[in-house]
Amino acid sequence: MLDINFVRENLKLVETSSKEKGYKIDFKKLLKLDDSRRELLQQVEDLRKQKNDVAASMKGGKPSPELIAKGKSIKEKLASLEKSLSEQESALKTALKSVPNIIFDDVPLGGEEYSVEVKAWGDHRSHDAAVDHLDYATSRDWVDFERGAKVAGAKFYYLKDDLALLENALLQFGLKKVIEHGFTFMTVPDLVSSKVLEGCGFNPRTSDQSDEYYVEGEDLALIATAEMPLTGYHMDEILDESQLPLLYAGYSACFRKEAGAYGKYTRGLFRVHQFNKLEMYAFCLPEQSKDIHEKILAIEEDIWQSLKIPYHIINIAAGDLGAPAAKKYDLEYWSPVNQKYQELTSCSNCTDFQARAVNCRVRRKDGKIEFVHTLNGTAISLARAMVAVIENYANADGTFTVPDVLKPYLNNKEEL
Numbered sequence: 001m002l003d004i005n006f007v008r009e010n011l012k013l014v015e016t017s018s019k020e021k022g023y024k025i026d027f028k029k030l031l032k033l034d035d036s037r038r039e040l041l042q043q044v045e046d047l048r049k050q051k052n053d054v055a056a057s058m059k060g061g062k063p064s065p066e067l068i069a070k071g072k073s074i075k076e077k078l079a080s081l082e083k084s085l086s087e088q089e090s091a092l093k094t095a096l097k098s099v100p101n102i103i104f105d106d107v108p109l110g111g112e113e114y115s116v117e118v119k120a121w122g123d124h125r126s127h128d129a130a131v132d133h134l135d136y137a138t139s140r141d142w143v144d145f146e147r148g149a150k151v152a153g154a155k156f157y158y159l160k161d162d163l164a165l166l167e168n169a170l171l172q173f174g175l176k177k178v179i180e181h182g183f184t185f186m187t188v189p190d191l192v193s194s195k196v197l198e199g200c201g202f203n204p205r206t207s208d209q210s211d212e213y214y215v216e217g218e219d220l221a222l223i224a225t226a227e228m229p230l231t232g233y234h235m236d237e238i239l240d241e242s243q244l245p246l247l248y249a250g251y252s253a254c255f256r257k258e259a260g261a262y263g264k265y266t267r268g269l270f271r272v273h274q275f276n277k278l279e280m281y282a283f284c285l286p287e288q289s290k291d292i293h294e295k296i297l298a299i300e301e302d303i304w305q306s307l308k309i310p311y312h313i314i315n316i317a318a319g320d321l322g323a324p325a326a327k328k329y330d331l332e333y334w335s336p337v338n339q340k341y342q343e344l345t346s347c348s349n350c351t352d353f354q355a356r357a358v359n360c361r362v363r364r365k366d367g368k369i370e371f372v373h374t375l376n377g378t379a380i381s382l383a384r385a386m387v388a389v390i391e392n393y394a395n396a397d398g399t400f401t402v403p404d405v406l407k408p409y410l411n412n413k414e415e416l
Contacts, residue, residue, distance in 0.1 A: 001093075001096050001097055001099075001199075001201070001353060001356045001357040002014065002096060002099050002101065002102070002356070004096060007027075007030070007031075007096075007099065008031065008034070010102075011027065011031075013102055014027075014099065014102060015027055017100065017101070018099060018100055020103060020109055020110075020318035020319060021100045021103070021318050021319065022111075022319050023099070023323070025098060025099055030095050030096070030099070033092045033095055034092055036088055037085065037088040037089055037092050040081060040088055041085060043081055044078065044081050044082055047074055047077055047078040047081060048078065050074050051071070051075065051078060054067060054071040054074060055071070058071070097198060097357070100201075100321075100322075100323035100324075101323060101324055101325060101326050102326060103318050103321065103326055104327045104349075106315070106327070107315065107316070107317070107318050107321070107326075107327050108315060108316075108318065109317065109318050109319075110317050110318065110319055111317060111319035112317060112319060112320040113317075114317040114319070115314045115315060115317040115320060116315045116317070117312050117313070117314050118313050118314065118315050119313040120310075120313075121301070121304075121305060121310065121311055122308070122309065124310055124334050124336070125310070125334070125336035125392060126336065127337070127339050129336065129396070130335075130336035130337045130391055131337070131390065131394040131395070131396065132267075132337050132391075133267075133268055133269065133270075133337070133386070133387045133390040133391055134268030136390055136394045137269075137386075137390065139398070140162070140163070140400075141160060141161065142159065142160055142161055142162060142163030142164075143157055143158065143160065143163055143268075144158040145157045152273075152274075155258070155266075155271075155272045155273045156272070156273055156274055157269070157272065162400070162416040163386065165410060165416075166386060166389070166406070166416070167276070167382050167386060168409065169406045169409035169410050170380055170382055170385050170386070170389070170406065171251070171278060171380060172409045173303075173306075173307075173380075173405055173406055173409060174278045174303060174379045174380035175249070175251075175379075177299060177302060177303050177306075177379065178249040178278065178379050181247075181295070181299050182247050183247040183248060183249040183280060184246075184247065184248050184249065185249050185251070186230070186248050186249065186250045186251070187252070188223075188226050188229040188230060188250045188251070189223075189229050190222060190252055190253055190255075191215065191220045191221065191223065192220065192221060192223055192228045193219050193220060193232075194220075194221070195232075195235075195358075196229065196231065196232035196235065196358065197212065197221050197228060198357065199232060199354060199357035199358035200227065200228050200231045200324065200354055200357075201322070201323045201324035201350070201353055201354055201357060202224070202228075202323070202324070210257070211224055211258065212224060212255075212256075212257070213255050213257060223252060223253075223254060223255065224254055224255060224256045225252070225254050225277060225279055225376075226250030226251065226254070226277065226278075226281070227281060229250065229252070230248055230250045230279065230281040230376070231354050231358060232358055234246075234283060234358075234360045234372075235358040235359060235360060236358070237359075237361075238361045238362065238363050238369060239283065239360070239361070239362045239372065240362070240363055241362055241363065241365055242365075244284050244288065244372065245282050245284035245285070245292060246282065246283040246284070247280070247281075248281045249278060249279065249280055249379060250278070250279045250281060251278050252276070252277065252279070253275070253276055254274065254275050254276070254277050254381075255274050256273060256274075258272075258273065265338070269383040269384070269386055269387050270342070270383070270384055270387050275381065275382060275383035276382045276383075277378065277379075277380065277381045277382060278378075278380045278382075279376060279377070279378060279379065280299065280347070280376065280377045280378070280379050281374070281375070281376050281377075282296070282375040282376075283355075283360065283372050283373075283374055284372060284373050284374075284375070285372065285373065286351070286352065286370070286372075288373070289349050289373035289375060292375055293347065293348075293349040293375055296375060296376075296377035297313065297329050297331075297347050297377065299379065300331050300347060300378065300379070301331065303379065303380065304331065304333065304345075306405045307388075307389065307403050307405060308392070308403065309333050309334075309388050309392055310334040310392075311331050311332060311341070311344065312331075312332055312334075312341055313329055313331055314329065314330050314332065315328075316328040316329065316330055323353075324348065324350040324353045325348040325349065325350055326348075326349050326350065326351045327348070328346055328347065328349075329346065329347050330343060330345070330346045331344050331345040331346070335388075335391055336391055337391050342384075342388075344378075344384055344385070344388060345377065345378035345380075345381060346377065347376065347377030347378065348375065348376055349375050350373070350374045350375060350376070351373050351374075352370075352371040352372065352373055352374075353374075354374045355372045355373065355374050356371050360374075389403065399415050399416075400415060400416040401414070402414060402415060402416060
């Protein structure tokens with residue numbers, strides 16, 4: 001969430017960023033709400049002063065009937081105005097939640113197709129040597145979508161035997177990497193309250209794009225990523241400057257309706273309603289966030305270079321950025337099956353957008369208090385990771401060559 005004073009002082013910038021991100025915001029209405037709030041606040045403060053003055057006049061003697069009546073009148077007016085002010089502040093806060101974060105200057109403008117490649121790594125494997133992950137895993141009896149659908153619906157699945165072990169190996173490998181880079185491993189709740197969900201800033205551009213599963217009768221939703229409970233971890237806290245940065249790696253199941261996924265690649269494990277993921281998250285000082293963004297990206301690259309999966313990095317265009325991100329990188333692997341790059345991981349710098357919404361602040365050494373910056377990045381999104389690994393390591397003869405870095409987690413097997 002943006003600060004209303006920042007919006008007023010940088011209106012052109014905020015309007016432009018919102019438009020580039022594809023959000024339609026009525027800023028005139030927003031500022032009118034704030035004007036009304038400011039006017040009411042001034043009236044409330046004036047009445048509070050009058051109330052204090054009357055109270056002071058009543059000390060040291062018996063107050064006159066006129067003074068008592070005046071005090072009662074002020075108290076009644078104040079109660080009414082304070083209620084109106086509370087309603088106005090709530091309305092303003094709701095309106096502000098619809099305003100996305102501003103974008104950095106080096107974010108490409110335009111829609112998804114205007115995202116810019118900033119780096120490519122690895123050689124592309126030919127289509128002739130590639131094996132489709134779903135056909136292969138089904139032929140090995142490693143995955144069961146039919147029984148998953150019978151139990152939970154379409155796009156739910158069971159992993160079996162060596163594929164379940166491969167998923168665990170990928171997790172253990174990714175966990176080793178993030179711990180080496182100073183991240184603290186955490187397991188997290190798979191449910192969050194609406195306060196945390198809203199604080200994360202996952203505001204869909206349209207009503208049919210809401211991706212969360214809600215628990216009926218409860219103020220809870222299943223998480224789409226460990227980013228959500230990690231964002232809320234320090235909610236309503238003031239951290240000391242000396243503590244930052246705080247680096248967390250959260251492991252969780254992730255649940256997504258995949259609303260708005262029409263037209264995107266959905267085969268097999270690539271886009272499902274439930275999967276497991278290891279997520280990196282950082283709370284840091286504002287001046288640290290750009291460097292930490294690059295650090296998270298470098299860890300993602302380290303993971304996929306170690307697995308020897310070809311990829312490229314793209315700087316995501318404004319029109320494809322979510323509300324919280326000021327800048328986002330995607331790491332896309334080269335699919336030898338489809339002969340194109342496909343989504344694998346991402347990392348975002350959300351500046352103080354989420355921290356302001358969940359009220360997470362830092363106390364500087366000089367005593368000044370300000371909002372922290374938050375960042376997130378995928379270490380291993382296991383369903384898609386398995387797609388990429390199968391496409392690159394499954395062989396036409398039906399065998400699977402175990403990547404070197406995963407052998408320690410699979411009893412040093414050469415093949416599965």
